[in-house]
Amino acid sequence: MNKTENQKAWLFVIPVFILVAFNAAVPLMTVVNYSFQETFGNNVFTWEGTRWFKQILQSDRFHAALGRQFLFTGIILFIQIPLGIFIALTMPKKGIGVSVCLVLMSMPLLIPWNVVGAMWNIFALPEIGFLGHTLNDLGFDYNFTQQIGDAWFTTVLMDVWHWTSLVVLLSYAGLRSIQPAYYQAAEIDGASRWAVFRHIELPKMKKVLTIAILLRFMDSFMIYTEPFVLTGGGPGNATAFLSIDLVKMALGQFDLGPAAAMSLIYFFIVLLVCWVFYNLMMRNEAQS
Amino acid sequence: MKKYKWLVPTIYIIFLMLPIYWLLNMSFKTTTEIINTYSLWPQKFTFENYITIFTDSTWYTGYLNSLYYVVMNTVLSVAAALPAAYAFSRYRFLGDKHLFFWLLTNRMAPPAVFALPFFQFYSSINLFDTHIAVALSHCLFNIPLAVWILEGFISAVPKELDETAYVDGYKFWRFFFKIFIPTITAGIGITMFFCFMFSWVELLLAKTLTAVAAKPIAATMTRTVSTSGYELGLLAAAGSLTIIPGAIVIYFVRNYIAKGFALGRV
Numbered sequence: 319m320n321k322t323e324n325q326k327a328w329l330f331v332i333p334v335f336i337l338v339a340f341n342a343a344v345p346l347m348t349v350v351n352y353s354f355q356e357t358f359g360n361n362v363f364t365w366e367g368t369r370w371f372k373q374i375l376q377s378d379r380f381h382a383a384l385g386r387q388f389l390f391t392g393i394i395l396f397i398q399i400p401l402g403i404f405i406a407l408t409m410p411k412k413g414i415g416v417s418v419c420l421v422l423m424s425m426p427l428l429i430p431w432n433v434v435g436a437m438w439n440i441f442a443l444p445e446i447g448f449l450g451h452t453l454n455d456l457g458f459d460y461n462f463t464q465q466i467g468d469a470w471f472t473t474v475l476m477d478v479w480h481w482t483s484l485v486v487l488l489s490y491a492g493l494r495s496i497q498p499a500y501y502q503a504a505e506i507d508g509a510s511r512w513a514v515f516r517h518i519e520l521p522k523m524k525k526v527l528t529i530a531i532l533l534r535f536m537d538s539f540m541i542y543t544e545p546f547v548l549t550g551g552g553p554g555n556a557t558a559f560l561s562i563d564l565v566k567m568a569l570g571q572f573d574l575g576p577a578a579a580m581s582l583i584y585f586f587i588v589l590l591v592c593w594v595f596y597n598l599m600m601r602n603e604a605q606s
Numbered sequence: 607m608k609k610y611k612w613l614v615p616t617i618y619i620i621f622l623m624l625p626i627y628w629l630l631n632m633s634f635k636t637t638t639e640i641i642n643t644y645s646l647w648p649q650k651f652t653f654e655n656y657i658t659i660f661t662d663s664t665w666y667t668g669y670l671n672s673l674y675y676v677v678m679n680t681v682l683s684v685a686a687a688l689p690a691a692y693a694f695s696r697y698r699f700l701g702d703k704h705l706f707f708w709l710l711t712n713r714m715a716p717p718a719v720f721a722l723p724f725f726q727f728y729s730s731i732n733l734f735d736t737h738i739a740v741a742l743s744h745c746l747f748n749i750p751l752a753v754w755i756l757e758g759f760i761s762a763v764p765k766e767l768d769e770t771a772y773v774d775g776y777k778f779w780r781f782f783f784k785i786f787i788p789t790i791t792a793g794i795g796i797t798m799f800f801c802f803m804f805s806w807v808e809l810l811l812a813k814t815l816t817a818v819a820a821k822p823i824a825a826t827m828t829r830t831v832s833t834s835g836y837e838l839g840l841l842a843a844a845g846s847l848t849i850i851p852g853a854i855v856i857y858f859v860r861n862y863i864a865k866g867f868a869l870g871r872v
Contacts, residue, residue, distance in 0.1 A: 321698045330693035331705065333686040334749055341746040342712050345723035408614035415612075420860045421853075422619050425626065428852025430807045430824045433845040440632060440838060441625040448628050451644055479622060486618075487863060540716040543809050561718035568722050581719040588714050596707065 352578035370579035380580060382555070383563040384587075387539060390559055394477055394538045395531060401478070402485025402530065403523070407515070409490055423483040435547025438476040442548075462549065466556040469549050473557050476544060481534060488530045492523035525602050532595040539588055560584055626849065632842035640838045655843035665844065668823035671737065672806065673851070675820065678741035680801040683748040684756075684794060691756035692782070696765065706753075713750040717810045720746070725814050735817045743815055744805045751804065752797050755866060759793025796866035799859045806851065823848060 353370055355363040374380050409419050426434070444450035444461050449472075453460040462472040496518065504514045542561035545551065551558035551566070558566070564584065568577035632640055633655055634648040643649065659665040693699070694706055724743055725734070733739040767789065771781040787794070813825040827844050856863065 321696060323699070324697040325699050327693035327697035327699040327702070330689035331699075334690040334709070334753060335705070337682070337686055337742070337745045338709060338712055338749050341724075341743060342715070344727050345720050348723035348726060349719065405614055405618050408611045410612070410615070415615075417860050419615055419619070420863055421856050422622065423615075424856045424860075424863055425849070425853060426622055428803050428806065428849070428856060430809060430848050432809045432824050432827065433848050436827065436841060436845055437625050437629045440842065441628045446640055446644060446838075448624065448646075479625065482618075483622070536714050540714075540718070542716070542718050561716050564716075564718050565721065574722075577722075581716075585715055585719055588716065589711055592710070592714050593707075596710065 349578045349581050352574045353582055356575055366575060370575040371583070374576055374579045374583060379563070380583075383558060383560050386556075386558065387560045390474070390541070391535060391538045393474055394481075395534055397474070397478055398482045398485050398534060399527070399531065402482050403489045403527075405482070405486045406489035406493055407519070409486070411494075420487070423486055425483075426480050427483055431543035432547050434476065434480055435544040438472065438479075438544075439548050442472050464553055466553060469553055469557050473545050473548060476548060477538065477541070480544065481537070484533065485530045488526040489523055492526035493519060496522050525599070528595060528599045528602060532592060532599065535595065536588065536592060539591075629842050629845050632838060633846045635839055635842075637837055637839040640842075652839075655839045656847075658840060659843055659847065665823075665826060668821060668826035669847070671816075671820050672812075672822040672824070675737040675740040675744070675812070675822070676802055676805040678737060679744045679748060679805045680798050682741060683745055683752045683801045684798055686745075687749055687752035687756055687797070688787075688794070689782075691753045691760055692786070694753065694757050695760040696768070709750040709753055713747045713754075715746070717747075717808070721810055721814045724811060728815055734815060735819050737820045739815045740812045740820060740822070741805075743811045744808060746811075747808075748801045748804055752801055755797045755800060756790075756793055759790050759796075763789055792862050796859055796862045799855055799863070800866060802855055803852065 351363075354366055354368075356366050357363050410416055429437070439447075441447045442449045442462050444454055450460055450462070459465075460468050462468040500518050501514070504518060509517070540561055541559055542565065545557050545559060546562055546565075549557045551562045555563075564577060564580055567573050567580065631647060634651050634653070636650065636652055636654065639645075639648070639650060694702060728734050728739045728743070733742075763786075767785070768781065771785055776785070809822070809824045812822045816822065816825065823844065827841060859866070
């Protein structure tokens with residue numbers, strides 16, 4: 319769309335600007351302040367320069383948490399994106415089935431995150447939970463509070479349960495926007511199912527899939543409440559992702575300086591990856 | 607192959623419903639039964655847990671608190687985002703692209719980063735433990751999202767609509783309220799749904815910014831678990847009840863929900 323140049327448009331943006339800046343600017347500056355200083359309470363601060371940043375960047379603990387985070391986000395994207403597309407392809411296209419699917423599939427998205435964690439906790443507990451009990455009955459030695467592998471399995475399964483529907487809904491919206499004429503043309507050409515998917519459906523879903531990956535990356539990279547309630551980051555630190563580790567450092571140990579430095583590094587990584595995706599998305603939009 | 611296509615969504619939905627069923631199942635059991643016997647449905651069916659929640663004010667005020675700040679946040683976010691989304695969609699102005707990305711960066715900020723500074727900030731301006739504090743803090747991620755979705759919906763409306771209205775002698779605000787808003791009601795509805803959703807499910811900030819007076823239901827749940835041992839039945843009942851508001855709003859927006867998740871860009 320060709321836009322008109324109009325500086326008065328700023329007046330329209332001011333309420334949003336004020337509301338967001340009110341929330342973002344002061345707290346972010348507080349974090350920046352802490353990240354360069356040492357504090358012993360009573361508002362006494364001493365300048366520390368880049369010490370905390372160096373400390374965090376060199377600490378094994380941060381590297382481990384970052385590694386776990388990237389592994390988790392990687393697994394999540396690797397499972398949820400293909401699975402979401404697959405389910406969207408098999409969904410009914412008309413009739414009552416559409417509404418039923420949409421409503422039921424959206425349910426997990428609207429459950430408060432700590433309830434998701436609590437729900438999966440009682441679902442997966444070996445003694446009283448359906449999942450834990452069934453797996454143990456089948457002969458698996460399953461206990462997500464004790465074994466690292468089981469803890470990861472449960473956390474990933476919980477996230478797949480929680481968020482795959484987002485990818486399904488997005489892909490479905492993309493598929494719905496394809497004109498029937500495309501399919502008819504493909505049929506006349508005798509195109510295989512795979513060719514239809516590869517050359518008609520996938521290109522049409524490119525835009526929504528970029529959004530899906532962007533949203534899933536952001537949210538899985540910031541994940542806190544669900545694994546915190548489910549496993550508490552354990553056993554040991556096995557599922558302590560970046561946010562969990564950060565809160566532990568800031569509120570548990572009250573190491574405000576290092577925690578603030580870690581916050582900024584963390585935020586910077588999210589920004590960097592999202593910036594890349596955002597530009598990809600905008601390029602897609604400019605093309606269409 | 608085509609014949610068995612319905613199996614995939616069916617199996618997926620069963621997978622989605624299983625943990626929810628388990629939660630419901632537990633909510634109708636007593637805590638003793640949950641701990642001592644494993645059964646696929648309640649042996650001694652009881653409403654006790656629900657009765658406790660609806661009669662004990664520490665429980666049900668949690669729901670009211672949550673609904674109160676969620677509605678407040680939804681109205682605030684959409685009202686502020688509407689003119690801004692219009693501006694981003696229709697006009698070029700100094701720093702527009704940067705401003706748009708800056709807004710989005712706030713959607714990307716991990717709440718864990720902001721928890722402690724938010725606590726200090728809202729305490730220092732005497733808003734700690736008020737509904738408005740939670741509603742304002744949720745604007746951090748809901749306003750960018752609302753602007754983003756609305757911008758998508760508004761860009762889908764041809765610019766000729768605006769121009770025709772001006773030719774017909776409409777002043778801007780009259781056009782905006784009389785013609786423009788009615789054209790994008792679906793977009794506004796879906797945006798409200800998303801603001802509602804993300805404010806309803808968020809806990810970290812809501813919990814950090816409240817103590818007693820504005821405590822959300824989700825936080826009430828965590829506290830009760832830690833003080834009175836594991837009241838699993840009660841926890842399950844409270845959890846089941848938090849699903850209801852979501853289920854109701856989904857039903858109303860079901861036909862637009864997919865478009866909304868695509869940020870109005872399909």
